[in-house]
Amino acid sequence: MKAVGKLRKGPGIDVFDVKKPKPGSNEVLIEVRATGICGTDLHFYHWDDFAKKRNPGFPKVLGHEFGGIVVKVGEGVKTLKVGDRVAGEPHIPCGNCYYCKVGKAHICENLKIYGVDTLYGSFTKYTIPPESIAVKIPEDIDFETAALFESFGVALHAVDEANIRPGDVVVVLGCGPIGLYIQQLAKLSGASKVIGVEVSKYRLELAMKIGVADELIDASSTDPVKQILKITNGRGANVVIEASGSVIAIKILL
Known part of the structure; x- marks a missing residue:
């Protein structure tokens, strides 16, 4: 089969x-019906420092959203x-450390992340994750929706941690997939105003x-902090969630 x-x-x-x-033991063979491309997969495409450190060997099948x-x-x-119909949750904790x-x-x-730290991933017809992450x-x-889970x-966890309350003004830094999810969840959580901040024209249009x-x-053509203060009549935001992975965005957040 192709991979x-x-x-x-x-x-x-x-x-x-x-x-x-x-x-193998405690593993399941899954026929992949839908799989998503994550920014993590692009690290391996570009072969940056992240990929060099995390790559477990060759041949390596990518993909972890399925x-x-x-x-x-x-x-x-x-x-x-x-x-059984399943969705992949690719994070594999050790179960023994303090945080576990x-x-x-x-x-x-x-x-460990399935499809990142493992030789097998979901960019193929059949994959073998541990039972614990299926x-x-x-x-x-449908399977396309399951691949987005x-x-x-990630977005749902961020919104849960942010404890958004009805009437809050929420700023989301980044309008990529996770940032857009967060915007929707913020609205569903009762936010009175959701403000998205982005530098990519494509993502802003989307x-x-x-x-x-x-x-x-x-944010590529205006000062986002000044704009947020203007939009909120000088009060600013109750909640700011960083969803871009940018150091500059973190400085804006602070």
Whole structure:
């Protein structure tokens, strides 16, 4: 079967043949029905320092956002069976460090990401994640939506941590996929005004087309802090969520 990933060091991406994998202990074989491209995958395309440090070897199949059907289960699997529809939650915590033991496995000291720190990912027909990261989904959720669950979960966690209250003014720095999710969730949480800040013309146009934000600021041509103060009559925001990964955005937030 065909796969997309890396066969060698250096920039670029490869399409190559791989054998259909067999699930090992506590693994499930999933027929991938939909998969998403994450910014993390682009690190491997560009072969930057992140990719060099995290690459586990070759050949490597990329992809970690997916939806599919369980077609076989390995020894020890207890929560899934053949025919189950699942979404991937690619984070694999160690279960032994301090943060795992206090219920904060998302910041595990030894966290691994399926499709990043593993040789197998979801950019192929069949993949073999651990049972623990394949989440069963109901029949009324399509696989394309399931493939968005992981990135949407990042946004949901951010909004939960922000504790947005009805009437809050919320500023979202970044109008990429996660930033747009956050804008929608902020509205659903009762925000009276949502302000999106972005430097990319393409992303600003997309945010405008989606139409969730009450105001959009082009930070490439204007001072976002001054604009936010102007929009809010000098009061500023109750909540600011950084969703761009930019150092400059973090300085704006502070």
